[in-house]
Amino acid sequence: MFKNLARGLTAAMLAAVAAATLTSLPASAQTTAPLKVGFVYVSPIGDAGWTFQHNQGRLAMEKALGAQVSTTAVEAVAEGADSERVMRDLVAQGHKLIFATSFGYLEPALRVAADHPDVVFEHAGGFKTAKNVNTYNARxxxxxxxxxxxxxxxxxxxxxxxxxxxxxxxxxxxxxxxxxxxxxxxxxxxxxxxxxxxxxxxxxxxxxxxxxxxxxxxxxxxxxxxxxxxxxxxxxxxxxxxxxxxxxxxxxxxxxxxxxxxxHQWGAYYTRVAESVRKGTWRALPVWGGMKDGFxxxxxxxxxxxxxxxxxxxxxxxxxxxxxxxxxxxxxxxxxxxxxxxxxxxxxxxxxxxxxxxxxxxxxxxxx
Incomplete structure (x- = not known):
């Protein structure tokens, strides 16, 4: 879950996640209805730890965006086939943005993304991207x-x-x-x-x-x-x-x-990503943020x-x-x-x- 990325990102590049234009983003993601956002967690949320911090980021995003988003969190999902099943189920429920928050979710996310080009996937710690799959991590x-x-x-x-x-x-x-x-x-x-x-x-x-x-x-x-x-x-x-x-x-x-x-501080990043998907400006730009970026x-x-x-x-x-x-x-x-x-x-x-x-x-x- 904690694999690093090969490229860093300056503060200006972080801002580009929310500002860059992607003309090919599906129109379905550019809707005035609440954006359905799914989160897949490798362990129970609990009251501390890796998953807890990602969930704190989810809650911070909900607080920042209010009725603009609707979120679903699925916890204790094993890496591999089980995670692919969960992501496909989230897609079937209408989620247009999915955060896959464990390293072993990368290949399953890529497979699901290939079958659903109208859904955006963000993977924590990965090293591969696709037209609708981005990776993010912290230094x-x-x-x-x-x-x-x-x-x-x-x-x-x-x-x-x-x-x-x-x-x-x-x-x-x-x-x-x-x-x-x-x-x-x-x-x-x-x-x-x-x-x-x-x-x-x-x-x-x-x-x-x-x-x-x-x-x-x-x-x-x-x-x-x-x-x-x-x-x-x-x-x-x-x-x-x-x-x-x-x-x-x-x-x-x-x-x-x-x-x-x-x-770990994920709230601001999750908020920026959700906003960019809603606005139709999201694109796959790998993120490796540091202390200066607030990660x-x-x-x-x-x-x-x-x-x-x-x-x-x-x-x-x-x-x-x-x-x-x-x-x-x-x-x-x-x-x-x-x-x-x-x-x-x-x-x-x-x-x-x-x-x-x-x-x-x-x-x-x-x-x-």
Whole structure:
């Protein structure tokens, strides 16, 4: 669900999603009746996590557009054949815009789209488009670098634990950016990784987090879909374990353990897309937005985080937003000692294929 795109998008290009003209957009989408919008979710909505944040985006779109839209959300839909069935059912019910919010929904969405050229599909994290299929994602690695910097400044053991779903490039980017940020604060820091080979499995997420704590990690983070990792950190908070949560603000699940959280913000984008479909201006223009585009934000810092550390992280955040700092700039060496980049800034095409760990990450990188 979290696969990255090979092309970025400037703020001006983001605006073009709502402003560019597509003369071939079906007239049926250019109606004064409410636009029926479907959302397909890979896990239960719950009260935090990947699906919860996408659903918050749906609700924000409803609030912004009111009677102009009518939405349907289908949760806990398995990737593959089941998702294709659900999307076909949404089309049959008259939905003219469908958001497919998990990586494994890409091929099913392309098949359904080919059979229904009058329906617009938006896929989260994909790498293929069609005349009526677009892809969108966020540069999560930007906030991951900041999270690593915070971890490096607060960890007493110098070891962080990273619970990861699948070894797709977006996940690898996040692990590497986190490690680079942590080592910017502590050059001897280590990031230990445990793979789940699933996106959502609370018991396995909890087991992986516990294993990392036993390996010496006193700061945890994750690329998985439930609050299990923050909850595990909370259970060990008295022993000094902390967490930098992902997707949602998990402070309700880890009130003593959370330092901050990397939160996903989809509402403004969903609103722009729905407006463009209604106006007949939508077109397939892949989106890879960053912190400057409002796709990602850090939750409030815990009171326990020293003021100088908060100031440092916020300064680096401002530099990322301004384009002065890029997590993958300068000399980059992998975990085997091979120089992957001598100088400059890594381009999007290279980032899109990242399949190696930077120095400081321990653990194996299985094939996706």
């Amino acid at each position: 999560f690695y930007e906030a991951r670098y900041l999270a690593g910097l915070l971890a490096g400044k607060t960890s007493k053991s110098g070891i962080a634990g990273y619970v990861a779903g699948f070894p797709v490039p977006e996940v690898v980017q996040g692990i590497n950016a986190f490690a680079l940020g942590m080592r910017a604060a502590n050059p001897k820091a280590q990031v230990k990784v445990v793979w789940l080979n699933t996106w959502f499995d609370p018991p396995r997420e909890r087991e992986a987090a516990t294993s990392l704590i036993h390996q010496g990690a006193d700061v945890l983070t994750n690329h998985s879909g439930s609050p299990a990792v923050p909850q595990t950190a909370q259970a060990h908070a008295a022993k000094g374990v902390r967490v930098i949560a992902y997707q949602s603000d998990m402070s309700r699940h880890a009130p003593d353990a959370q330092l901050t959280a990397i939160t 990602i934000a850090l939750a409030p810092f815990a009171a326990s985080v020293p003021a100088d550390v908060v100031k440092l992280v916020k300064t680096r955040e401002a530099e990322i937003v301004q384009g002065k700092l890029h997590p993958f700039a300068g000399r980059l060496v992998d975990s085997q000692g091979t120089v992957r980049q001598e100088r400059g800034v890594m381009d999007d095409a290279t980032l899109a294929k990242m399949n190696w760990f930077v120095d400081g990450v321990t653990g194996t990188l299985p094939k996706p």
